[in-house]
Amino acid sequence: MLEIKNLRVQYGAFAALQDVSLSINDGQVVSIVGANGAGKTTLINTISGLLRPVSGQISFDGKDLLQMEGHNIASMGIAQVPEGRKLFSDMTVYENLLMGSYSKHARPQRQKQLEMVYELFPILKARDKQLARTLSGGEQQMLAIGRAVMMCPRLMMFDEPSLGLAPKIVQSIFEVILRLKAAGLTIMLVEQNVRQSLQISDYAYVLETGRVVIQGSGQEVLANEHTRAAYLGI
Amino acid sequence: MVFSPELLLQALITGVLLGGIFALISVGLSLIWGVMRIVNFAHGEFLMIAMYIAYYLVVKGGWDPYLTILITAPALFLIGILIFQTTIRPILKDPSMNQIMLTVGLSLIMQNLALVFFKADVLTANTTYTRLNFMLGPVVVRGSQLIAFAGSALTAFLLYWFLQKTETGRAIRAASLNRDAATLVGINVRNTYLLAFGIGSASLGVAASLMIPFYYTSPTVGLFFGLIAYVVVVLGGLGSFPGALVAGLIIGLTESVGASLLPGSLARVLTFGIFIVVLLFKPQGIFGGKQK
Ligand SMILES: Nc1ncnc2c1ncn2[C@@H]1O[C@H](COP(=O)(O)OP(=O)(O)OP(=O)(O)O)[C@@H](O)[C@H]1O
Ligand SMILES: [Mg+2]
Numbered sequence: 001m002l003e004i005k006n007l008r009v010q011y012g013a014f015a016a017l018q019d020v021s022l023s024i025n026d027g028q029v030v031s032i033v034g035a036n037g038a039g040k041t042t043l044i045n046t047i048s049g050l051l052r053p054v055s056g057q058i059s060f061d062g063k064d065l066l067q068m069e070g071h072n073i074a075s076m077g078i079a080q081v082p083e084g085r086k087l088f089s090d091m092t093v094y095e096n097l098l099m100g101s102y103s104k105h106a107r108p109q110r111q112k113q114l115e116m117v118y119e120l121f122p123i124l125k126a127r128d129k130q131l132a133r134t135l136s137g138g139e140q141q142m143l144a145i146g147r148a149v150m151m152c153p154r155l156m157m158f159d160e161p162s163l164g165l166a167p168k169i170v171q172s173i174f175e176v177i178l179r180l181k182a183a184g185l186t187i188m189l190v191e192q193n194v195r196q197s198l199q200i201s202d203y204a205y206v207l208e209t210g211r212v213v214i215q216g217s218g219q220e221v222l223a224n225e226h227t228r229a230a231y232l233g234i
Numbered sequence: 235m236v237f238s239p240e241l242l243l244q245a246l247i248t249g250v251l252l253g254g255i256f257a258l259i260s261v262g263l264s265l266i267w268g269v270m271r272i273v274n275f276a277h278g279e280f281l282m283i284a285m286y287i288a289y290y291l292v293v294k295g296g297w298d299p300y301l302t303i304l305i306t307a308p309a310l311f312l313i314g315i316l317i318f319q320t321t322i323r324p325i326l327k328d329p330s331m332n333q334i335m336l337t338v339g340l341s342l343i344m345q346n347l348a349l350v351f352f353k354a355d356v357l358t359a360n361t362t363y364t365r366l367n368f369m370l371g372p373v374v375v376r377g378s379q380l381i382a383f384a385g386s387a388l389t390a391f392l393l394y395w396f397l398q399k400t401e402t403g404r405a406i407r408a409a410s411l412n413r414d415a416a417t418l419v420g421i422n423v424r425n426t427y428l429l430a431f432g433i434g435s436a437s438l439g440v441a442a443s444l445m446i447p448f449y450y451t452s453p454t455v456g457l458f459f460g461l462i463a464y465v466v467v468v469l470g471g472l473g474s475f476p477g478a479l480v481a482g483l484i485i486g487l488t489e490s491v492g493a494s495l496l497p498g499s500l501a502r503v504l505t506f507g508i509f510i511v512v513l514l515f516k517p518q519g520i521f522g523g524k525q526k
Contacts, residue, residue, distance in 0.1 A: 050414055074420035086415035088408050099408050102401065103420030151419060 001026045001186055002047070002155060007056035009039075009046050009210075016042040017210045020056070024155070024203075029177070029187045031197045031218065033231055034207035040190045041083050043207070044157045048080050049073040060155070075103040079153035083160055085144040089133035093124055096132050096143055100150025109152045117146040120176055138169040145176060156180060157188040174200065194231045198222040206231075240372040245494035246487065247373050253486020254383035258441045259459055260466035260478045261390055262434035265397075268473030269410040269430040270326060275337040276317075278460020279344035280435050284310050284442030285451040286352055292359045292446055299361050299446045300381070306439030314435025315428050322431070323424075341460065348453035356452045363447040378447035385444045389437060394475055396433075406430050410473070462489075465509045471519030481520065484508075 002024040009017040016039045024030045034040050045051045047058060049070030058065040065073055088096050097117060101110040118125040121142040127135065132143060141161055148156055158177065162170040174196060181187055181200075191197035198204055201218035206227060214224055221227050228234040263277045274280075284306045291297040291305060317340065325336055366377030397403040409416040409426040416423050449455075466485050470477025485505055492504035512519065 048418055050417060069422070070417035071420045071422045074418055080418050082415065082418065086412050086418070088411045088415060090411055091404075091407065095404060099404060099416075099419050099421075102405060102408075106420070147419065 001061060002188075003057070003059045004047075005057040007043075007046065007058065008054045009042050009051055010054050015054075015210055017046070017053070020207070020210070020212055022205050022212065022215070024186060024188060027181070027184060027186055028202040029181055029189060029200055029218075031189045031191065031201040031204040031221075032207060033194055033198070033204060033221070033227065034190075035230075037209075038207040039210040040207060041159055042210075044080060044082075044159050044188070044190065047073075047157065048078065071103075074151065075105055077105070077152065077154035079148040079151040079156045081141075081144050081148045081156065081158045081161055083163075085140050087132040087140055087143055087147070090131060092129050092131055093135070093143055094128040096147050097124070097128075097150050100147035101152070103151065106150065106152045110150070113150045113152060117149050120149070120179070121146055138165050141165060141169070141173065145173070149180070153185065155186045155188065157190075159190050160192060162191065162193060194227075195222070198227075241494050242491070243371075244373040245491045247370070247375060248379070249487035249490035250483060251376070251379040251383045251486070252490055253483035254386040255441060255445060255482075256462050256466055256486050257479045257482025258386035258390055258437060258444075260463040260470070260482050261393060261475065262437040263463045264467045264470065264473055264475065264478040265393075265430055265437075266434040267467065268475075269406060270427050272322065272326070272333055273337065273464070274322075274434075275334065275460065275464075276341035276344060276456075277434075277438070277463055278456030278458070279341045279348075280310060280314065280456070281438040281442055281459050282348060282451070282453065282456035283313065283344065284439045285446060285449075285455060286348065287439075288443045288446040289357055289359050289451045292361060293357075299359065299363060299443055300385070302446070303440050303443040306443045307436045308439070310439035310442075311432040311436035315432040318428060318431040323427070326427070341456070345453050345456065352451075352453060354453060356450045358450045359446050361447045376448060382444040382448070386441065389440045390479060393433070393437065397475070402426075402429070462505075465505060467519075468509065468517075469512050469519055474519065477519055 004020060004022045007017050007020040008015060020043065032040050032043065042051065046053055047065065049065065049068060053066070060076060060078060088099060097114060101107050101113060106113070123139055124142055124146055127139065132140065135143060145161065161173050170193065177187060177189065178200060189197050189201065198218045198221055204216065204218050204221040205212050206214035206221060214221060214227060216224070259281060263274060266272060266274050287306050287309055288299065288302045291302045292299050321336060321340060325333055363378040363381065367374055368377065397407055405416070405421045406426045406429060409421055409423045413423055462485060466481045467478055469484065470481030488504050488508060489501065492501035496504065
């Protein structure tokens, strides 16, 4: 479904991604593991079209994403739950969800997706008239996920969805990810709960200073000596 | 000057009516600032162009002044997006000093072009509405100003409704709140900027047509209204829609009460006095929240 070949992304002269190749198949959960500054957010933002690579290829269902602008990439069904949530802070919960189904392909599904989001996160329904910036951290994260679900995406990329949240909410976010997978979505997951995310992953890539250093099935990467030492503290 | 309650009452009425127009003129500037963080110092000159269009339609074309909205609003929308595409869009990411230089430069060019094409004459259109005045107790209400007030309120309301309730209006707000997030949900941010600039300019077309029965036109008329709009937007809180409305009324009242209490040139001191005090003590404006 998603194919990335020899991707190189720079901020000025600094290369944040070098020669990154990866692929994600339909219906899979794929984890990207890496320390702070490894280039995970850079990778996700490049797929979304917020950043332009210096070289390399990205294709989605055989279509060249590098020929498209960010808003068109989103309309193709590539959603992102961004780092730091990036909600529309002065809009209500309901309006934020409506914005998720702004694009033409998502709008006809609006009502159906809205019901699904409210079912996943009942608290969002209770708070629908509240401004997004007045929500608690956990609620904001749910809204960010809900807004992405409203896009009827085929690929959903999570960038550290559980950062700074209480363990109970972290668990419910993992459950939601599994339910989305069961509903047929393809998922790319960046999580600092490395063990748990590898456990639910079909495939995983380990990024270090902008390069893929290890890859394999979730179980393989979980068993890898280097991963265990560097990311699992064993 | 002798002070009398009638005089004050008259100034209050005129102030409120003028304030409505000030509010409408400011709302466009506020929208443009809110969406793309640019202060368009040529805002007043856009109004000036619209006033010339309305003036010639009325005086040479025999149009009803209020019907000219059908021309001025779309014309200003087009002029707005044309100028935006060719001059402002390329410098959206530049330092604000460059942006200020550019829009100030635009305003000077427009003033001077107006001087060339329309000459320096002060033009007033004498329409049937111009003499439509009536007494309300001891005060004179100018019918054309009352219509302008109502028209401004209606236009501002429609604009507010558009931004709050329509898909496109919401997209404009979303793009102004978070550019990246807007792109991520499929909004073409570039188009929302263009649209916001066009709408902000079109509102000046409406204002110009509403003003033509009671206000003169000249190449420098935009200077005054541009400054007023700038003061109103800062007072109301940059980018705040309700703030611009209330601040418009406050400045309208200040201008007209000032003019009736203070001798000629001193009157304007009040308006800019308020401006400076707000900048010093509450730079986010009376309605602005915390500075972002
Ligand atoms: N806008 C920017 N300008 C310059 N350098 C940047 C910029 N954004 C990121 N970088 C650098 O690029 C590298 C990769 O950053 P990125 O945000 O992709 O890392 P990350 O893996 O998401 O890290 P984290 O786990 O902390 O979120 C880092 O060294 C970072 O300092
Ligand atoms: Mg990151």
